[in-house]
Amino acid sequence: MSLIIGGSTWLIANCAFDKTPTVPILLFEGLIAVGVIACFWVLPKIKDKIFQRFFIVAIAVLIFELFTAPMWHNHRMGVWAYIYRDVSWILTLGWTALILSVVVITDKLLAEWKEWKRFFVYLGVLTIAVCFLEALVVNIGIRSYSPEVLDSLSGIYVFKVPIEALYYTPVFMGLVISFYKYWCFLIDDPILIPVKRRKWLRALFITALGIFLFEVMIEPMVSNEKLPQWSFIFHDISILLTGLWIIVIGLTAILVSRFFIQFSTTQKFIVALIISTAIALPIEYWLMINGYRVYGESAIHNFSGFMIPILDVPIEIAFAIPCYLALIIAFIRYWEIVFDNRL
Secondary structure (H helix, E strand, O other), X not given: OHHHHHHHHXXXXXXXXXXXXXXXXXXXXXXHHHHHHHHHHHHHHOOOOHHHHHHHHHHHHHHHHHHOHHHEEEOOOOHHHEEEOOEEHHHHHHHHXXXXXXXXXXXXXXXXXXXHHXXXXXXXXXXXXXXXXXXXXXXXXXXXXXXXXXHHOOOOXXXXXXXXXXXXXXXXXXXXXXXXXXXXXXXXXXXXXXXXXXXXXXXXXXXXXXXXXXXXXXXXXXXXXXXXXXXXXXOOEEHHHHXXXXXXXXXXXXXXXXXXXXXXXXXHHHHHHHHHHHHHHHHHHHHHHOOOEEEOHHHHHHOOOOEEOXXXXXXXXXXXXXXXXXHHHHHHHHHHXXXXXXX
C-alpha cells in the first residue's frame, strides 16, 4: 500500500507543472505536424522503408530524452503532449522528422561521398538547425533548464540558448545517427566484409570517445566524487570511471563474440545489452552507496521512490543504464563497421 501511495504522490508531484499552451506554442506544434507529414510525403520518393527508418530514429531520440529528462523541462505543450513527466511525444516526432530528413537527403545528394564524411555533414547541418529550433522553443516558453545545468554553464547565451548547445547538439545527434545507421545495416542488408579478428585497440579508442563525450554531456545530472584528484581529466570526469565502463563494455564484447557468435545481429545486440546491464547495475549501485556517484537534486526529484529489490536502487537507474548502453554500443558497432568496410 505504501508503494502505491508513494508512487501516486510522485506521479502527482512530477506532473504538476503548467501544461496550458499559448498561441505561439500551438502554432509551433502545428509546424511540427506539417513537418512530420512532409517527411512521410517527400522521403519515400528518395528512400524506401521510411516507416521503419522513422521508427528507429524515434526510438533513439526517445531513449535520449528519457535518459536526460532531469536536465531540462518542456512545459505548456498541452495535457495531450506528454508521455512521461515532461517528455513530449510531439518534440520526439519533430526531432525524428528533422534528423531523418537531413540524413536521407544528404545521403541522396552526396551519395559518392564516404560514409564518415557524410556523417560530419549531418552533424553540421543538424547543429545549425537544432540550435535555431532550441532558440525557438526557449523563447516561446516551452524549454527551460534544470538548476544543475544552469550552474554548469559558462553564462554565454545566444537568443537565450547557452553557447554549450554547440557541444550538446553534436553529441546528441552523433549518438542518435549512429544508432540509426547501425540498424540500417539490418534494413538495407548491404554486402559487408566479414571480419575474422576484432581490432581491439581501435574498439577501445571508439568506446573511450563515446563514453567520454556522453559523460561530459550528462555531467549536470550526476557528479563523480571522492576519487583521486589525478584521475580527473575534465571537470569531474574521472579516467578511473571511464576506464571502468570501458572494461564493462569490453568484457561484454568478449563474452558475446565467444559464446553468441552464431546469433543474429539483433539477438547479439540484445544479449550485449543484457550482459552489460547485469554487470554495470551492481557497479553503479556500489558507487552510489559509497558516495562516488552523486546524483543531482533534479535527478533525485525524478525518481519515483520505487526501488529494485535486493539492490535497493531507484528503479530509474535500472532503466537508465540500458538506455545509455544501447546508444553507446550502437555507436561503437557503427563506427567499427564503417572502418572495417572503408565506407
